Amino acid sequence: MSETASSAAEPRIRFEVETTIPTNHGDFRFRAYTDTVTGDVHLAICSGVPRDGMLVRVHSECLTGEAFGSMKCECGPQLDAALNIIQAEGGAVLYLRGHEGRGIGLLNKLRAYRLQEDGLDTVDANLALGLPADARDFIGAAKILDDLGVAEVRLLTNNPLKSQSLEEHGIRVTARVPLEVGRNVINDDYLRVKAERMGHLFGDQSS
Ligand SMILES: Nc1nc2c(ncn2[C@@H]2O[C@H](COP(=O)(O)OP(=O)(O)OP(=O)(O)O)[C@@H](O)[C@H]2O)c(=O)[nH]1
Ligand SMILES: [Zn+2]
Helix, strand or coil: CCCCCCCCCCCCEEEEEEEEEEECCEEEEEEEEEECCCCCEEEEEEECCCCCCEEEEEEECCHHHHHCCCCCCCHHHHHHHHHHHHHHHCEEEEEECCCHHHHCCHHHHHHHHHHHCCCCCHHHHHHHCCCCCCCCCCHHHHHHHHHHCCCEEEEECCCHHHHHHHHHCCCEEEEEECCCCCCCCCCHHHHHHHHHHHCCCCHHHHC
16 A cells, blocks of 8 residues: 555556544545546545455545435435445445546536436436446546555445446456435436446345
């Protein structure tokens, strides 16, 4: 695990600083990394000593869901639940900036929300903007795990493609642990579309 900021031949992520932050979910070590390609600052929010087999949540930034309690998605409740579980069990939340709106950014996500007001679903709204339904990559997350000395994880997600993407970048995902929280009357349809069009697994499909 890097212990000092380094400027050696630039790898994809650069460790910057580590500090403890007490939160409503308990104390965590926050480790900050700069993505040297995008400039985004990602966080590894760690409880306990990182180790192979630990529980990991790879979480995409969602300002509307996490800071403002938007009911259009379930990101806020998922982040809260992940922090609680990882505080209890040990592990890490990798909080990926630059993943806002599945990688299209805040402004385009709000444009997509505007189109959703006219009846487009979460996939078609992105496509109507000329953008991919999902523009994220998970190489930064894999490189942060490398830095933590972790090659094998149990992943908290409902999205099997996230496990697949980590595996493609050299991280072994030994189990997918469902994270089904935050369903409400407003996002029920949105979650159905994620299951039908984006491969997310909920409820009975989950096992
Ligand atoms: N473009 C777009 N992005 C959205 C929308 N709703 C949520 N998001 C973004 O989606 C990202 C989270 O992705 P999700 O598809 O909800 O879930 P996931 O990360 O693939 O899978 P889980 O690990 O199960 O949470 C966050 O960055 C949100 O800002 C939407 O309607 N349109
Ligand atoms: Zn969200």
